[in-house]
Amino acid sequence: MPAAKWNRRPTHDTGHLPSLDVYQDLYKHFHAHPELSHLESETAARVTEELRSLGSYDIFTNIGETHGVAAVLKNGEGATVLLRADMDGLPVEEKTGLEYASKTRMRDSEGVERPTMHACGHDMHITSLLATAKLMLDAKKAWRGTLILCFQPAEEKGAGAKAMVEGNGGLYTKVPIPDVVLGAHVMPGRAGSLETKRGLVASAADSFRVTLHGRSGHGSQPHRTIDPIVMAASTVLRLQTIVSREVDPYNCPAVVTVGSIHAGDAENIIPEHAEIKLNIRTLDPETRAHVLEGTRRIINAEAMASNAPQEPELESLSNFPFLNNDDEVTTGIETTFAGIFPGRPHGYSSDGPRLGGSEDFGILATSVNRPSCFWTYGGTDPAVWDEKEKEGKLKEIPINHSSYFAPVIMPTLKVAIEGLAGGALTWLAT
Ligand SMILES: [Zn+2]
Ligand SMILES: [Zn+2]
Structure with a gap:
């Protein structure tokens, strides 16, 4: 790892946070239009359109013959950081009652029609990475290096990351090999909170x-x-x-x-x-x-x-492979997050738990022998969280893959963007 050239300062230019109104609407769009694993064509098209509208990014589509999209922003000499979002929804019927709830039904790969929902919050991942694309472009004077944004399909099947790197015209035949690979997941937890963990993070x-x-x-x-x-x-x-x-x-x-x-x-x-x-x-x-x-x-x-x-x-x-957070990379993220987020109980904690589920994110790093870090952030309405906590009923809060799982948009989106941008700037800030 070219650790010496990395500029690991807890720098974060929140002055460049884009207008979140636009991205809240975009989140609602993705939430209302989920697509099942391997079938994310409309999502990928919208992601591509949003990236194109920013200009400056080199955009690659249908990576490895999947719906995967990558965008590269070259900004002088420096480290290369890859940020990843996954894009797929689940065969779950949405029962949140939200005005932007999904009414989508799709035929899955076996031809069976399924209700479809962003029940794992990947719509939050897509939206926050697009907003980060805008932030990093606006903040271009504050950093140097290469930023890669990776929009990955079929995470829920444990197939998308593998297909993107191994497929015909795979990811690393198109984009530079990153020094560091970073990603995050929205979870049940007080919105505004954020957690990292060293070592094994997913089974x-x-x-x-x-x-x-x-x-x-x-x-x-x-x-x-x-x-x-x-x-x-x-x-x-x-x-x-x-x-x-x-x-x-x-x-x-x-x-x-x-x-x-x-x-x-x-x-x-x-x-x-x-x-x-x-x-x-x-x-x-x-x-x-x-x-x-x-x-x-x-x-x-x-x-x-x-x-x-x-x-x-x-x-x-x-x-799904084991997912391990690299000690050195996680130390860099810990320093940054401690610098830009408030501490416990409602902000950042460096001793988060392991994920309940599994993740194929790590393949984007292990396939090219690079280190990675994956963190989580809360998406539960703080008022709801506090009430359930007081009543000792935190278990009633809907978890990922539930028909009722829907993050409160703010402040979840803001923390998601600040995490991604702050993570990237850990290695890119000048
Ligand atoms: Zn999931
Ligand atoms: Zn997920």
């Missing part, structure tokens, strides 16, 4: 679809069939023993969740197949390997115990 996540094969027949004659429902039930229960019996309970937390199980239609027919979908979360590579091996072993063994006519099929649905 690895591996998802599978498993097809169990049986032999169908009349419900009155089970002895002439092989019942895939009993096989599936037994498999689901036995899978629970990986975490409870095979993994070190003190040092290696892991999660094995079966989130979907489908088989049969009628009460008197034993079906031919059963399908389960499962999701595995682990915090270290050794446990990950063990849990994945155990999962395959149990699925095959239960099929064999049921005398299945053929081995089960495992299809990988998504893989």
Whole structure:
């Protein structure tokens, strides 16, 4: 890392914060028009249009044959910083009752029509990165170096970052390799608050679809069939023993969740197949390997115990890598954030928790062997947060992926922009 040339000062030119009215409206636009993973064409088009309207940025679209967009602003000699936002919505029906709530429905990649919602707050990420594009352009005299803005598709599938860097005409064939990669996520939390954490910030996540094969027949004659429902039930229960019996309970937390199980239609027919979908979360590579091996072993063994006519099929649905915050980069961010945000209880804290979910953001850095830092900021209306906190009911606050998850726009947007710009300026400010 070219640490010596980095200018790590807690500098932040809030005088260049753009008019947030425009960006609040833009946020409402993105919120009302979410698109599912891999289908973010309209979002990418609007992002491109907004970037073009600023001038000065070199813009690249359809990166790696995805809907990914990148913009580069070269501003003399200096470090290169990449800021990332993800763009996809989720198959969730919005129930927030907001006047700009999504009424969108989309056909997913399997052709099934789904209600669609920005239930993970990626609309806040897109909008804050566009506003940061404007801020950094207006503040051009206050910094030197190269700024890269990366608008990534399909984060929810754990596929977008990989596709952007590895696909045909991948990201780093278009833009310079950054010295530092930075990103952030809106979370439940008092709006105005912001948290970093060193080291591991997000678990690895591996998802599978498993097809169990049986032999169908009349419900009155089970002895002439092989019942895939009993096989599936037994498999689901036995899978629970990986975490409870095979993994070190003190040092290696892991999660094995079966989130979907489908088989049969009628009460008197034993079906031919059963399908389960499962999701595995682990915090270290050794446990990950063990849990994945155990999962395959149990699925095959239960099929064999049921005398299945053929081995089960495992299809990988998504893989998220571990996400690690680099110590040195995070130290730089800590210094900046401590300088530009108020401290606890309502501002910045450097000992934030790990993310509940997983993230593919890190691939943008690890694919070119560069360090990264990913932080979180709160999006809950401060009045609501304080009331729930007083009542001891913080668990009632909607979390990401809920039908009711919608950040309060201000001050969330302002903190999101200041975080991104402040993060970039940590390495770019003159
Ligand atoms: Zn999400
Ligand atoms: Zn998300």
